[in-house]
Structures are given as structure tokens and as C-alpha cells.
Amino acid sequence: DVKKNVDESFIETFLAEVDTLQIQENLRELTKVPHMATTAGDEQTVQFMLKRWQDAESGLDQAWREEYMVYLSFPDPKNPNKVTVVSPTNTVLHTAREKEKNYTSDQNDPEVVQPYAAYSPAGHLKGKLVYANQGKPSDYQRLNQTMVLKGTIAITRYGGVGRAAKAINAAPYGVLGVLVYTDPLDINDGLMSDINETYPHSWYLPPSGVERGSFKSHFGDLLTPYLAAKGNQQLQWYIKFIIISPIGFEDAYILICALDGAAAPADWQGAFNCTYNFGGPGFKTTSAFNNGEVKLDIFNYEEVKSSANVMGVIRGSVEPDRYVLYGNHRDSWVHGAIDPSSGTSVMLELTRVLGKMVKQGKWRPRRSIIFGSWGAEEFGLIGSAEYTEQYLAKLSERAVAYINVDIAVFANATLRASGMPSLQNIIFKAAKQVSAPGVDSTSVYDNWIKYSNRTSPAHGVIPGMGYLTGAGSDYAAFVHYLGIASMDISYTYDKSKTNARIYPAYHTAYDTFDYCSKYIDPGFVSHQAIARTVGNVLIRLADSLLLPLNCSDYAESLEDYLNTAVTLYGNELGPKNISMEPLKRAVASFRKAATDLEQMILSSDLANETPLKVRMINDQLMLLDRAFLDPLAFPDKYAYRHVIWASSSAGKATFPGLADAYANAESSGQFSDWEDVHYHLSVLSQAIEGAASMLVDVI
Amino acid sequence: DVKKNVDESFIETFLAEVDTLQIQENLRELTKVPHMATTAGDEQTVQFMLKRWQDAESGLDQAWREEYMVYLSFPDPKNPNKVTVVSPTNTVLHTAREKEKNYTSDQNDPEVVQPYAAYSPAGHLKGKLVYANQGKPSDYQRLNQTMVLKGTIAITRYGGVGRAAKAINAAPYGVLGVLVYTDPLDINDGLMSDINETYPHSWYLPPSGVERGSFKSHFGDLLTPYLAAKGNQQLQWYIKFIIISPIGFEDAYILICALDGAAAPADWQGAFNCTYNFGGPGFKTTSAFNNGEVKLDIFNYEEVKSSANVMGVIRGSVEPDRYVLYGNHRDSWVHGAIDPSSGTSVMLELTRVLGKMVKQGKWRPRRSIIFGSWGAEEFGLIGSAEYTEQYLAKLSERAVAYINVDIAVFANATLRASGMPSLQNIIFKAAKQVSAPGVDSTSVYDNWIKYSNRTSPAHGVIPGMGYLTGAGSDYAAFVHYLGIASMDISYTYDKSKTNARIYPAYHTAYDTFDYCSKYIDPGFVSHQAIARTVGNVLIRLADSLLLPLNCSDYAESLEDYLNTAVTLYGNELGPKNISMEPLKRAVASFRKAATDLEQMILSSDLANETPLKVRMINDQLMLLDRAFLDPLAFPDKYAYRHVIWASSSAGKATFPGLADAYANAESSGQFSDWEDVHYHLSVLSQAIEGAASMLVDVI
Ligand SMILES: [Ca+2]
Numbered sequence A, B: 001d002v003k004k005n006v007d008e009s010f011i012e013t014f015l016a017e018v019d020t021l022q023i024q025e026n027l028r029e030l031t032k033v034p035h036m037a038t039t040a041g042d043e044q045t046v047q048f049m050l051k052r053w054q055d056a057e058s059g060l061d062q063a064w065r066e067e068y069m070v071y072l073s074f075p076d077p078k079n080p081n082k083v084t085v086v087s088p089t090n091t092v093l094h095t096a097r098e099k100e101k102n103y104t105s106d107q108n109d110p111e112v113v114q115p116y117a118a119y120s121p122a123g124h125l126k127g128k129l130v131y132a133n134q135g136k137p138s139d140y141q142r143l144n145q146t147m148v149l150k151g152t153i154a155i156t157r158y159g160g161v162g163r164a165a166k167a168i169n170a171a172p173y174g175v176l177g178v179l180v181y182t183d184p185l186d187i188n189d190g191l192m193s194d195i196n197e198t199y200p201h202s203w204y205l206p207p208s209g210v211e212r213g214s215f216k217s218h219f220g221d222l223l224t225p226y227l228a229a230k231g232n233q234q235l236q237w238y239i240k241f242i243i244i245s246p247i248g249f250e251d252a253y254i255l256i257c258a259l260d261g262a263a264a265p266a267d268w269q270g271a272f273n274c275t276y277n278f279g280g281p282g283f284k285t286t287s288a289f290n291n292g293e294v295k296l297d298i299f300n301y302e303e304v305k306s307s308a309n310v311m312g313v314i315r316g317s318v319e320p321d322r323y324v325l326y327g328n329h330r331d332s333w334v335h336g337a338i339d340p341s342s343g344t345s346v347m348l349e350l351t352r353v354l355g356k357m358v359k360q361g362k363w364r365p366r367r368s369i370i371f372g373s374w375g376a377e378e379f380g381l382i383g384s385a386e387y388t389e390q391y392l393a394k395l396s397e398r399a400v401a402y403i404n405v406d407i408a409v410f411a412n413a414t415l416r417a418s419g420m421p422s423l424q425n426i427i428f429k430a431a432k433q434v435s436a437p438g439v440d441s442t443s444v445y446d447n448w449i450k451y452s453n454r455t456s457p458a459h460g461v462i463p464g465m466g467y468l469t470g471a472g473s474d475y476a477a478f479v480h481y482l483g484i485a486s487m488d489i490s491y492t493y494d495k496s497k498t499n500a501r502i503y504p505a506y507h508t509a510y511d512t513f514d515y516c517s518k519y520i521d522p523g524f525v526s527h528q529a530i531a532r533t534v535g536n537v538l539i540r541l542a543d544s545l546l547l548p549l550n551c552s553d554y555a556e557s558l559e560d561y562l563n564t565a566v567t568l569y570g571n572e573l574g575p576k577n578i579s580m581e582p583l584k585r586a587v588a589s590f591r592k593a594a595t596d597l598e599q600m601i602l603s604s605d606l607a608n609e610t611p612l613k614v615r616m617i618n619d620q621l622m623l624l625d626r627a628f629l630d631p632l633a634f635p636d637k638y639a640y641r642h643v644i645w646a647s648s649s650a651g652k653a654t655f656p657g658l659a660d661a662y663a664n665a666e667s668s669g670q671f672s673d674w675e676d677v678h679y680h681l682s683v684l685s686q687a688i689e690g691a692a693s694m695l696v697d698v699i
């Protein structure tokens, strides 16, 4: 039926069907073996997804694998990477642990990959050690004031900036190589002992645990920018960074506490029971490493390998050419129970419940639903990025929204959601209909607002949602490259109870079924809450007659950004004859168009309008974000085209290109940099005016 | 009615209403005074368009002016540009005519602008004269073999390459300045005398006639690339060319016939009754100019001025958010009877007939129709380009097609049409329903096929349509920047009867009502035929239930390009390990998707399908061309994004980026240039695969 709206009783049925035991068994199956991208374990998960999605009783309409030939980086099992301290005569004084310590049979699996920095070049070098805090530009700058960095090895802790930045920022100073570790201060609330404090006694990271990761500067396959890596292409050149390797805090402790030189500033100090010094450079003469140097022997190699996305579709009944996309990556670094298999388990439970309804003929969504089980996310969001490159035009024209669930459950305290402001309302609506795990007769929404809230001019006190300004998971290409309304959702911590920057076993060999079921979500009730909440959102996006995308909430975010920009920059720009009026006018145009459109919707009886009138309104809402794309706005940022949500290094809660251009001009003082600020203001104003005009039917 | 199809009886009524006298009186009004962009005459035409489009009895639903602040270039009326020959002691030996000779009161109008090269920088210089044929790269190269070009002035004739190229190509050789003229061979079938041969005795160009023009390298406003020139922007820098000035053949004759040096090659010779020599450099010692130099005193100045588009809308009844766009530029160089007022007269007759129907409540199109009367086209398609920059996202999402009628009637022999192959079928259909002017009981179609035809694998012998690969008129931004199915249509010559490269009065002070009504289209019957044909196309695009865009005809063009590419490049690319298979597969995918879609359409009873099913098919057809856009495919070509129709310098009837990359690699032989060929093949294959997938509903 062309005019049918979402069926509330169907949503209730769906909510009732989502089952904790099913999710638990999904997770058990997915985490039997490590499933790093393109390994045999990965292929096992591909087969598992296909089996489930092609199941005659609870599968989807269609499911298939889509392969890409992508450039990956691995350590060499025959020549493990080594980090050692050597004396001037090359006597080995200390060797960092090559593999994480075994506590359960999981760590013992021969397929556990040695902790490494993917895309670090191979090489052999040594140098005096220095401590560079988080490897931020300001950290190296500070360190450079106290010593000559040329020829040194810098040890840094995770946090503050992205992984690759720790190496990129070091290069200008002539640093030879970089080590990175997780400080117990940042992950373990200071705890360090595996006798009784860390896993398997708690969720905290054991001393030998090492966060693996991808150390490259942009998302997607490195060798095929803007082209889907389907093989047979001219591969593109890229610039390699300096050598980098991760180590556990067990080894970092030994290295850092032996460092010579002046004491580092207070905010550089971590949880080790010693003073973190800058380094002489090098070690104290009183230490066992006196005159020793740190030596890195990295045998990483790169290889173009075939990586699979698994795709599945439920075909829409009324508007098959409108897609609600839902994605989760499938590949992990090791067993990946939390990252990503918590999300995969949730996705499989969603498709089981919905697929069963479809197979039984009880339900078929109005719009098509496309599920993506992305490959090679851990190497830099590769599967999802290649997918968007391959289907750029089609997805741009037809995608209603993208829902990303990577890690479904970081912890079991509260919902966390980020996304385009237009999706806020539907997320709230769904969250109100799901009961919070572990809290009696409270909804996920009411529980959420206790942990995170803000005051909205339009809605009063509401939960605080985040924006998707970075490239932290597979939403990146959908937000930044395609301009599709996107959201990322999970259950997470009570931040008043821990300072951990992420769950402690993240990207280590301890991220296992045992860890998840004991410490992250016993009983899988938070998994269930996420499945219910996100499934509710998914069904509403797919079935609502009027798309539940709210343009007034978008206007509120733009006004908030505008106010911040005027406050931060207005006084300085006026005297330079750089007017903020066009930007103010554009935001006002957007607000007016949003108000008019909502007024029109409210005054219409959509169920009795022609289907084409409803489609017209839906297209205005669906395509709104496309108007914010400008492929020329950020020439130095790969695939970043969305002028509102692009990443920014300025750290201001306002328009990213403006904030970065302003910061740059302010620091250089050059006339041409102020011209760039002016130019970016024009780019931004035109995009917002364009988005406003997308909300108007004819002229 | 949501399911109503185009009404054939309405088309018949429309055809009957189109009136030659109305067109004639439109033209008379429009050409009363010169109406160069932003002059008082231009403002008069703005007022005239607004009056007509806002008329209560025959106007449109809405009409308004849209202003842009654009960068224009003018000669200084107080310091006219001068081209002279001077002796070594600076005695003036010859002065080129500053204004065209008066034959009618039209040329006498004080608002006739001095012939000049817009965007030539101002400056004063002199040098020995050389003859450089058409100013192609090969022409300067040839000339450079016989002499040192540094410090010379080159005289070139129109044709062969674009205007600006004649200056750009000269610069590397150190040429100081360039003259350009129209050789009687290229425009007058050799005739030169105004006693009895040229206008006012015929349509041929008088000796003093000078083609004005814009000498810049890309379309749109120079100072606001990719941003609508709405004022208050950071203006962008641009690179100035060397000085250039046009002169009449009256003066060119005197200069060229006095040139010293060896005789130029046979294909450099024009219609003058002397041998065209290369130049000594400079003149023959036996000539009156012995030792003389050519001196250019150019006083052009640039100014940012407000230029208006006049916009008009008929709002669609069923799908107001689908736009059929129709445009014509309004500005001329002088009176512009043919260019562009023949087209403006036709547009006004269309809007009169359709507007009357709308005002009387007898008709309202299914889709919205947007009319654009573009400003400042002569300066480089500025009004239309700024419009597309301003409404990029909205037009991308909603425009069904763009119809361009610039010069409606070049001559009265036959129809000429260029455009996306998907529009071929509807143009044929319309042309079959209109009778050819001056030919008894023959349709425009049957007359056309006699002048230009080709054999199509699918349709047999049909009229030959062109492609819109360049930027010759306002379709450029719609085709290349937005990827909207576009067409350009006119009545034109019998090429067996004249070798004129364009109608002889083009861009001169002789392009007047008198000229048009006497020599181009007496009785305005060809104007009527164009109005009928293009109006028929317009109504079908606006009213058809199923959009009349044919994807199989697109497939035929792609196959044709592919076959040419394989023939030209296949043998060379194979041994270099650059496979054409992905391109072949992509074209085959496109053909299959087109066939499947048409099969589905044929087997459907669209009038009894849901309106959303019809809309889905229409969206697939409408958005097909968007998939061919790649903003990164041609980084050096401003606003060229369409990988099938972009301009190309290789001169091969195949994919432009591939042809240019191949020509470049073949000439340099460098490995990296062959890599570029490979890369462009990937870009092209992905775009065609993307377009194929746009023709498929879900996956
Ligand atoms: Ca790629």
C-alpha cells in the first residue's frame, strides 16, 4: 500500500523478539578464532554471514560477497618485529615482549597476530630514547626546546591525536622512529598488576597488552584513491611515514623510568611510579641502560589482497529505489569480541528477526534495506570506503540514511549516539521505547539523559548527541564523501567511574568472548538494548510514510555553530573587511526554509496527499545533506567534502573549514591566509544557501 | 491527474499558435539598440523580458531578475584602442579602422562598441609583423622553424582553435602581441567588395566588419570559480594572457600583402589576391611599410559589474520538483539580431503561447518549467555558469533536461541539433511533427536527414546529431558541470552552398534586424520551425508520464566511442599491460542495464502502475548523466566533470580524457604518461559502471 505508514505494533513485535541468548551465541560463533582481514578466520566469518543471510527461514532477500583488491600491511611471522635496548657494543640489554601473555586459551591461538603498527615501513634503526608525551605537534615542539631531536627514537602514549599523527608530527624534527604504548593512567585508572588488578581479574588491560592499529593518514584503500579497488588499475603512489611500533606498558615502564634529562611537565606524567623525564636524550647513566640505545627491527610487509564485504538486501515494497543502509565491520585485529563482533552479533540478531518476518510474508519494508558487513575496517575503513567509491552516484541519489554499529557495547551504563542533527529526533523516539538494561522501569532515553544532556532552545533538556566529524569508523565515507545522513550508536561507560579512553582490551588479544561476557555485558542486556534501539530506528526509517529526518534540528546545530563562529571570530574579521553577514544570511535562510517546510508538513494530511507530494517532501529531507558537499572545499583532506562535519584540527565547536582557516591565519598573520578565511566563508555560505534551497519545492 | 500523459492535441494547438509575425516583432523590439551586457540597452531588454513574463494574460507564474557581480572587460570610449603601422621614427604609416563602416543607421548608434578582444590586457607595444595562420600550436611551431619569433606581433585568422588559444599558443615563443581577423576565404566564400558583394548587398561581411569576442580560457566569472558571484567574496587571482586585438579584413589585407619572407604553405593561404608570406619578420622593403612595425595601443579596462539573469517559472502540477530548463542568453555584442536575439524572439514566442494557456487555465505542465534569459554570455557564458554554481545541488537533484537555443537561425536550410544521445529520440519525434520552412509537404525531420545523416545499428539511416563537447554556448555548465541531459538546437546552412564558418555578420555591427529579415530568415519561417520543434520537445519533456529519455541510444554512443578507442589504442595498450577489458565490461554492463530497463518499461502498463514506480523509472533516466560526473577527472579543465562529453584536444571521436591522455603519452613516450592513460581508463570504466548501476532499481 502506497500510503501505509510505519506499523507501531510491528515495532513492538520486533522489540519483543530481540533475544539476548541469540546475540550471545552469535558472539560465541564469531569469536572462536581471530579474524583479522583476509585471514582464514576472516573467511570463516564471511561464510557465517552468508549462511545466516541466505538462510531460507530467517535470511534476507539476497546476500552476496563483494571483493576488493586492497593494500594491507602485516608483520612477518617468520621474522617477528623486535624492539630492544642495546649497549654501544650492541649487547642486547632488554627485549620488549613479542606477543601478549597468555591468560586463557584465546591468547594461545597461533593466529593471534603480533602487535604491530600496520603501514609502518619496514626498517632497522637505533637511537637515543626521548619521551614525547602524546606525539602532538605541541609535544614535539616542547621537546625540541630542550634538546636536539635529530636521530632519536620517541616514545609516545596513545591519546591526544590519531595514531599516524604521532609519526607524521615527529618527522620534521628528524626523529628516526616512534614507539607508542598505552599508559595505565589513560586506560586502567592507574592499575598495573596482573596478579589481582587486570584481566582476567577485571576489565583492565594486562601489562603485556598492546593496542594494534592502522597507521595511515586517510581512510579507504591507499593505492586506489576515489576508485573502487576492483583490480586492473593503475595503482597510485603514496608517501610512507617514519617507522613506528607499539609496545605494552610493561616494557614502556622499563624504558620510561630509565630516561635521563629534566622532568617532563605535569600533564605529561602518567601512572608509572617514577618521574617521566624528557630523556637525555637517552637513559640515565645510573640505569641499567646507561649509554644504551633503543633499536627497532621492523619486518612489516605490504600486500594487495582480496578483501570481502558481505552485502545483504531486503527489497522495499513501495520505494525499492530508496535505501536505508546499515553497516558493521566484520574484521577484527584478534578475536575482536567487542570490536567489532559485539556489533556483528547485534546486526545478525536484527537480520534474524526482520528476515524471519520477511520470509514468513508478515512484513516487507516500504524502502529497501541494505546491510553491509564491511571488510578491512581495521586497516582504515577500507571495505566501506571502496563500496562508496564503487556506487558513488547511486548511493548519492538513493540513500536515505546510514546507520553504523561498530562496537555495540563499550560498557553497560548508557546509550551514546552521534550523527547528523536531523536524526536526533528519531533516535530519541526509539530510545524512549526501549527499557534500559539493569535499571528498573527506566527507558534507554531516561537513563541516557542522566549521563549526558544539554539544553536545546527548541526542546529544553535533552540527551547530548555527538557529531560525526572524524573517521573513527565506517560512517566516514557515508558522512564525508557522500553526504548521507548517518549515525553511530553504542552502549558505553559511566564516565564518572572510569577515565579509560576506551575499553581496556581494545585491539588486544584480550578482547574475547570471555572478556565481553564477564566484564563488558554479562547477560548481553546492553547488546539487546542496542539491537532494540537501532532496530527501531531502522524500521522507522524504512517504513515511515514521511521520512523521520528533522530539518529544524539541523537548523539548531547550524545556529549553534554560527553563534560560536561569531563569538570567536567576529571581532577580528570585521576590521579586516571580511564580513560574516553572508554566513548569517545563509543560516537564516536555512532556518526559514526549515520552518516553512515543517509548517507545510504539519498543515498537510499526508496520507491523503498524492504519493508524489510525499515523495517530494521526502526527497527534500533525504537530499538535504548532499547540498553541504563541496569536492573542492578541502583539497588536502582525502574524501572530505561535507563543509559542516569535516574534521578539524582547530578544536572549536564550529564550522571546521572556517575554524582551521582562521587558526592558520591567526598563527601566520599572512594576508593570503586571511584571504583563505574569506574564501572559506564564501564556500560555506554558498553551501548553506544551497541546502536551504533544497528545502524549497520549486524556486 | 497523477497518471496523465502528454496531450497530443495540446501539442497540435501549440504548433498552430506559434506565429511568425510575433517572432518578427519580438526581434524588432529586442534589436532597437545595442544590448551588450550591463549597458543601458541590456537593461532595456531585462525590462522587456520582465514585462512579457509578468504579463497578466500571457506571462508565466513568476518572473524575476537575479543579479551577479561579474568581472567584465571593455574598451575605453575616451581612449579607443589603436592598431597602427609606424616607421622606425614613429611616423604613422597606417591606422586600422576604429569602428565599422556605416551602411544603415544601426552602425551609427553611439552605443556600438568598438571592436575589441574582451579580457586582452591593456598595454602599448610594437614589433615586426608575422603571419601565424590560425594561431594553432602547430602554426607557431612551423613559423618558429623559419625565424625568431621573440618580439614580433603575430597576425592570425579566426578558425582552427578558440579565440584565447591564439594568444596562449603564442606566448611560449615570446610573441609580444596578436592580431586576429576574419579571412574572406573563411566567411565570405572569397568575396571582398562592399560595392556590390557584401552587406548590404548580401549576407557577406563588409571589409570593415570585425568579429568581437571574449578571449578567456574558461567559462563563468573569472574571479569567482565555483562560487556564484553574489558579491562580498574573496576574489580569486587569474593569469592574464598577452595582448590581442581583432581587426577587419580590410586592414588585414593591407598588412598581410605587405609581408616579407618566404611564402606560407598552401593551407595557410586565404582569399586575398596576394601571396601570404610568413613575414621577414616584418614587411617587404618594397612595400610602403618598409622597416615599419605594427603598434598596438590597447586601453581595455576590467570592471566588476552587476549583470542580470531574468528567470521565469511555470510551476508543475504533479511533479513541481522536477524541472525542465530552457535557456537563451540575452546579451549581444552589438544589436545581436541573430546572436542571440533570434533565440530570444523564439523563447518569447514560446512563453507567450504557453503562458496564455496557463493564464487561461487550459494547461499546466506536469513538471515545472524554468526559463533562463542569461546575462553576459558573450563574456564567457557567465550568467548561466553563475546560476549553476548558485543552485548546484538543487539543479543536480531535480533537473530533467536543459534546452539551449542561442542563435535560433544561422540560415534557413536545415535543422541542426546537438545533445546527449538520450535526447535524440524526442528531438526526432518533434521534428517529424513540424513542416520544414520553404519546402512543400516535407517535415523538418525529412528535410534534415537530406543534409546530415548517419546509419545507426538500431535505427538505420537517421539524421546526424552532434555532441556537446565544448563550451560554445550556455549549455556548457549544464552538460559539463552538472551532468544534465542537454541539447542545443538551431536552423542552419546548406554546407554545399557556402564555406562560411558561421553567418558572416557574427559578432559585428551588421548583425541587425535588417540583416536578419533580409538575408537570414525572410518571413521568419525558420524561426517558426525552431520554435515549433523546440516547443514540442519542451512540452513532451514537461508532460510525458514516462520521461522521453532513451538510454539505449546512449548505449549506442558509448559503444561507438568504445569501438573507436579499441581501434585507435588497443594494439598499443595491450603490450604495455594496460587492459581495455574493464572499459569493455563497463560498456557491456551499460548496454545490458539499458536493455533490461527498456524491456521492463515495455512490459509495464505505466498508466496503471503506482505513481512511485513511474517516478522510480523516471529518476533512473533523469539521473543517468549524473553518474558520468567526476570532479577529479579533469583537474586542469575548469568545471569539466563529465567523463564522456568533456572537451578534448586530441580530435578523436572517442572518450575525451582517454584520447587526450593517450595523445600526451604517445608524444612524450614517458612511462608516467602511460600510467595516466591507465588511470584515466579506470576513471572512465568506473563512471560507466556507475551509470549502468543507476539504471538498476535496487542492486
Ligand atoms: Ca579506492
Ligand SMILES: [Ca+2]
Residues within 6 Å of the ligand: B220, B221, B223, B224, B225, B226, B227, B228, B229, B385, B386, B389
Ligand atoms: Ca562564479
Ligand SMILES: [Zn+2]
Residues within 6 Å of the ligand: A329, A339, A340, A377, A406, A407, A473
Ligand atoms: Zn571497530
Ligand SMILES: [Zn+2]
Residues within 6 Å of the ligand: A339, A378, A507
Ligand atoms: Zn577497531
Ligand SMILES: [Zn+2]
Residues within 6 Å of the ligand: B329, B339, B340, B377, B406, B407, B473
Ligand atoms: Zn550567442
Ligand SMILES: [Zn+2]
Residues within 6 Å of the ligand: B339, B378, B507
Ligand atoms: Zn555570441
